[in-house]
Amino acid sequence: MTTRDVPPQIFSTRRKTARAERARALQVRGGAAGWLAEAFFEDALERIEFMQLEPDRALVLGAGGSELGRTLERKHVRVTVADPDSLDLEAPYPVGGFGLIVSVGALDTVNDLPGALIHQRAALGPGGVMIASMVGAGSLPRLRGALLAADGERPAARLHPAVDARSGAALLQRTGFARQVADSWPLRLRYGSLDTLVADLRAQGLTSVLADTPPPVTKAGLDRARAAFLADADRHGRVVETLELLTLTGWKD
Secondary structure: OOHHHOOOOOOOHHHHHHHHHHHHHHHHOOOOOHHHHHHHHHEEEEHHOOOOOOEEEEEEEOOHHHHHHHHHHHHHOEEEOOOOOOOOOOOOOOOOOOOEEEEEEOOOOOHHHHHHHHHHHHHHEEEEEEEEEEEEEOOHHHHHHHHHHHHOOOOOOOOOOOOOOHHHHHHHOOOOOOEEEEEEEEEEEEEOHHHHHHHHHHOOOOOEEEEOOOOOOHHHHHHHHHHHHOOOOOOOOOEEEEEEEEEEEEOOO
């Protein structure tokens, strides 16, 4: 690979590791938010059942992976559940021949997404299916607006770039999947404060891991952000925040 072929380093591996460790520690304490893993699990299981997939072997990566793995095992599937931190998702997998690979929230922060998809396709056996779900473009509009208010006339990059359904379908075609489906759906959540939203994101490993760290938000900026977040709250003092969850489904010949 030449230097020209090296993908840009958008995300920091060190920050990703620290974020994952912090999220695990918060989950162990109990009472931490888990709505994203639950949504990914239910969506992936619904797709598997709708397509009537009955693979001999499956690889499950990411949020909600353990629960999905146990569910598939009850269907007599031989399942490997792996923490994304234990694999280099941008390198060839050590084993292959899977009839199904389910990747939930594992590909959001890879620097080389096309390469990661190529490696997942290579790890599938003939006729295998990949289901990859991630937080998609258009997510967290309330938070984005609040951060813009915090930064004023000099906005900083604080949230991750993300993929939408159209570009996701093009990626599947580009990376050699025989058939491709990309679709997204909204997950809507109600919050009474910016701080509660941020705490939920932190507990689920959804905070920023950008390689270029932006300057910290000032106290005055944080006050502006909190006010902007609740600018048009309902009579109960709550607003609706939205995540667009994107799922890429690809088939191997």
